[in-house]
Amino acid sequence: MTTAPIRLEVDGREPRLEDLYHPLLTGYGHFTAMQLRAGRVRGLSLHLSRLAAATRELWSVDLDTDQVRAYAAHAVRDIADAAVRIMIYHPAELRVLVLVRPPASPPAAPLALRSARYERPAAHIKHLGGFGQGYHAAQAVAAGFDDALLVDHTGAVEEAAIHNVGFYDGTTVTWPTAPHLAGIAMQLLAPRLPEAGIPSRTARVELSDLPSFRAAFVTNSIGITAVRRIDDVEYPIDPALMSALTQAESTIPWDAL
Template sequence: MHIEIDGRPVPAEDPLVVPAFFTYGHFTAMQVREGCARGLALHLARLDSATRELFGSGLDGGHVRQLVRGALERAGVRDASTRVYVYWAPDAEAATLAVTVRPPAVMAEAPKSLMSVPYERPVAHIKHLGGFAQTYYGRAAVDAGFDDALLTGPGGVVAEGAITNIAFWDGESVVWPDAPALLGITMALLEPRLPSVRRRVTLEGLGAYRAAFITNSQGIAPVRRIDATEFAVDEALMKTVAEVYATAPWDEI
């Protein structure tokens, strides 16, 4: 295989060739503070499970931790936004792992507006690569004056945000949509710690909920609008969710 980038030949054996040209893979994203991450065991289990499903072989969590520690040390930081990517090139004997280290990030607490779009992620339970439609619809939502996109299925069934999970408050329970979606790590930490239920949520039925919020690895934020449906920001709810999330321990990498 002969490869050129911007007119410059690149050796086919260059390790960067795999992530550049093979998009069959998966990843996890975590916030690291003082060399620790919330829900680390969940991140490692996610990587192992997806690697088994996609490639038929598990992934050693100790090896992943070693790679992340090394990347943080070489970057000279202990606070970061870190991702671990897992690729498997055709005819390869083992997975290729890539670790990225970027400045730490926190989700802005300003209430979000979401534009519903008719799209559900394929193989939604895996945090896989190649999310073209998520990026496309996310950009379209911003161009339309919203903060992000809300992915929905046939009949307006709410699934998840473009890069978030979404939850609704009915006055008694936190309702997580019962639809194909990724179980985000923040959602996985919050769901058993809150009075949670899973329920079919539709765009037509949004008026039944008092409030909504989104979650991802960067944190939690209230939702103020989905399409034309307005939501009040329930300060007591958001305070409770934030306090519950704060109880999730930080695990040393």
Template sequence: MRQLVRPRIEINGRPPVAEDVPLPLVNHGHFTAMQVRDGRTRGLDLHLARLDGATRELFGDGLDGDLVRERIRHALADDVSDASVRVIVYWPDGDDAASIVVTVRPPAPDPKSPQSLMSVGYQRPAAHIKHVGGFGQFHYGRTAAREGFDDALLTGHGGVVAESTIANIGFFDGTSVVWPDAPCLHGITMQLLEPRLPDIGIGSRRGPVRLADVTGFEAVFITNSHGVAAIGRVDDMTLPTGHPVVEAAARLYDSVPWDVI
């Protein structure tokens, strides 16, 4: 496999041309992001369902999963088997079908663990959609980085925890992983772990979590397409790390089969 040196972008199965310039400037669309290894990804059916559901909600029509797979394969071509892939969906004014943008970048490394989060009072609009135009996420994520944190933790009224800017967050109470029930995106990694945790003797449930509750949990971790990582600090609160439940969740995610794209 040739090493991917620079990002590769295709729009509807071809390289961008000058007429495509306005497309990414339209701040109304959605996407999914995945790690691809040997032409495969985890949770492919969930990615395709996410794209189809969001296309129906935003634009009133569905998105054919086989077409999405073909677009990804075309962008990977014969020379890239491992990559970070993003599929972005827009619907330009006057067009009778959605436009599919596929970006291919070098594969992401495993996440650093443990990580630190800086809480901010912000929740994404239409949080259940992985939509474009995430100014708030970028702004608070970069603000957190300037303050020495790995990411920002998005919270609502009364310190209700929702998600990080790029990941779901889980809290282990000694029996179950509690996933915040505040408005958030149900990420693919979270969707893969949630029904499988009981298979290894770990409960899984949705419920309210507030910043004031964070230090009362035995372990806190985040999940996204990069993997599972422990959280060792939120603001000035130090959290326990090294709990076996985090490693168990990481192993469980690693055991999820890879689907051929």
């Protein structure tokens, strides 16, 4: 097997032009994204459950997750390492698009985040058409930051544009509870932190609370990255914390796709 080319399949086959009309014309759908390594992914059952739950909520129909898994496996049949995105649309009946791209790696350096007031609609769904979060991320980059930190109208921290965010006070990691997408990486990491010596909890976190934390980090399917700054709040990199997070992440099993 080789490193991924760019490949798109619809329902397990090369797409016809008419298969792409709906995805090109509408952002109404949902997806999940994962990293494939040596033919395996982390949290496969959580990815499939996410797709099934969103399909039921959006269109009141059941998703055949065994078939979805088969479509994904077919798309990476000759590929060892890749970034894989599974997208679900419903123009008249369910359509499963699998996009395969070269694998991604975490950023090489800690991130600087700029806060932005934005509340994703149906934040618990990993839905398509993320113009708002993309806009705020681009504005943050234009201002010299690396990404946006989304904050609701009350000042409560939600998530970064494409990451979940965790805050560390020297003892405990706190995950914000304002409406957000519960990322698969966060779902897999959080329950493993106590075994690495770090209690983990969920709680409301406000922008005004940020100076009270000693460190921050973000997670997504690509990995864990330290945060060095949010707005004008600087966070020194905590090697012990990052080592513990990496240790906990290393215990997450890989599932054959």
